Structures are given as structure tokens and as C-alpha cells.
Amino acid sequence: MQKLTTEALVLRAVDLGESDRIVHLLTPETGRIAAIAKGARRSTKRFPGTLDFFNQLHVQLERKRGTAQLARLEHARLLRAFHGLRENAGRFALGCYLLELLDRLAPEGGRLGDLAALYRFAIDALGAIDSLAAEPRLRALLELRLLTAVGLRPELARCVRCGRALTAPRAQFWIAEGGPICERCAAPGEHGIPVHLGTLRALEQSLAFPLANTGRIALSEAALREAQTVLGRFLRFHIGVEPRSEAFLTEQLER
Numbered sequence: 001m002q003k004l005t006t007e008a009l010v011l012r013a014v015d016l017g018e019s020d021r022i023v024h025l026l027t028p029e030t031g032r033i034a035a036i037a038k039g040a041r042r043s044t045k046r047f048p049g050t051l052d053f054f055n056q057l058h059v060q061l062e063r064k065r066g067t068a069q070l071a072r073l074e075h076a077r078l079l080r081a082f083h084g085l086r087e088n089a090g091r092f093a094l095g096c097y098l099l100e101l102l103d104r105l106a107p108e109g110g111r112l113g114d115l116a117a118l119y120r121f122a123i124d125a126l127g128a129i130d131s132l133a134a135e136p137r138l139r140a141l142l143e144l145r146l147l148t149a150v151g152l153r154p155e156l157a158r159c160v161r162c163g164r165a166l167t168a169p170r171a172q173f174w175i176a177e178g179g180p181i182c183e184r185c186a187a188p189g190e191h192g193i194p195v196h197l198g199t200l201r202a203l204e205q206s207l208a209f210p211l212a213n214t215g216r217i218a219l220s221e222a223a224l225r226e227a228q229t230v231l232g233r234f235l236r237f238h239i240g241v242e243p244r245s246e247a248f249l250t251e252q253l254e255r
Helices: 089-105 112-131 136-149 197-206 211-216 221-239 246-254
Strands: 002-016 020-027 031-037 056-063 071-080 170-174 179-181 193-196
Touching: 002 071, 002 089, 002 112, 020 056, 020 112, 031 056, 089 112, 089 136, 089 221, 089 246, 112 136, 112 211, 136 197, 136 211, 136 221, 136 246, 170 197, 193 197, 193 221, 197 221
Parallel strands: 031 071
Antiparallel strands: 002 020, 002 056, 020 031, 056 071, 170 179, 170 193
């Protein structure tokens, strides 16, 4: 039996039976992990109101080595609740969207350095949503950083076929190939998603800024629409389905 004491972020929680709860967690040691909290809905001593999504916890887990069985959550202590996400519909919708993407894309296991970086991204991202206005630009920048954190970052500066730096004012973005194709490499009749070079450069430059400084990113309304199209379709390609929370998020941001 392996015992693990670590920080964790609650991605999802499902009630089981009369008193138990299954929680899907993101930790810096394991990546995504599912655990059962026995008696969680009855015990106020071991789990005092801690097992709700968005919550950052300090947890104690036990799991059998080399099996796919659920881990067992023995104890959880609340570290941070991100109250701002629960007090505003737009922030709540953006936070739910982020958690769903993490639940679908975060790996189960991997290199410790990569898992720690992914966990830190998740906490920093929720902190940004907790303190900033929920708006389409923040959504797009979160999507790009999430893709980067899980190792799926699209190419933004070079042609994915020839490797040359993009110089023409427009390019075609190919979702299945992971980036733009220059005019010289595009075959007759091939059509990807049209995107301006300025849009791709703005997205590339955004990765150099903390999320809290999103106001410094130069994205016009037209560029933002292009970025939303590219990133949204790129995410759905890798997830395989349309996120359940996306329609609610889009409705809230349009308001």
C-alpha cells in the first residue's frame, strides 16, 4: 500500500451510495487521480466541508501499487476555496470550464517536473479567474496556457511543414497538424482556418506575461475572434467532444 501526503485540487466530486463520495483530484505528484472518501457525507471531522470542486486541499491518500483501483482518501484539510469564483456567474462558468478541461486532459502519472508545473498552472489559473473580470480574452489566454501545460501547445510562429518562420500577413491553421502552414507549403485547394500573423504573434507573446497582466496583451476584437476559433477547435480536436460547460460559459461571457 502506497501512502501519499500532498496538495490537491478538486476537479470533480460524485456522491456514491448513502455516505461516500468519489473525488477526482489533481496533484503535483500523481497528476489526475480518483479517490473514494468513505463516509465523507457523514464525517465532519475527517472532511469538514472540503470536498467541493475548486477547493485546494492538503490530503492524505492510500492506494495499492500497480493497480487501477480507486485510491482511498483518508483526510483532507482546506487550504484555499477561491471564493470569488462562487460569487460571480462569469467567473464560476470560466472556473467550471477550466476544471472540465483539466479533468479531460491532465495525465494520470508522468514526469514529476511536468506534473508539478501543471498543478501550479491550475492553481495560478484559478487565482487569476478569482481576481479578474471574466471576459473572452482571459478565456483564450487560459486555453493556450492549458494546452502548453499539458504538452499540447500549438505552433504559433513557424510553418509546421517546412519549419520556416511565418512572414506573410495571413496563414492557414491546420488543427490536425498542430499549427499554421505557409503559402509555399499549402497544396492547391487546401483550406485550413484563416488566421492573421498578428493574431499568432499576440498569442505567442502572451505566454511571456503573468495571467494577472492580460490587459497588456494586444488583441483586437477581430484577432480575438480568430484566436477563439483556432484555440476552441484545437481543444475540441484533442478532447474529442465539446465540453459540457462550454455553452454555459459562452452565454455568460456574451452577457
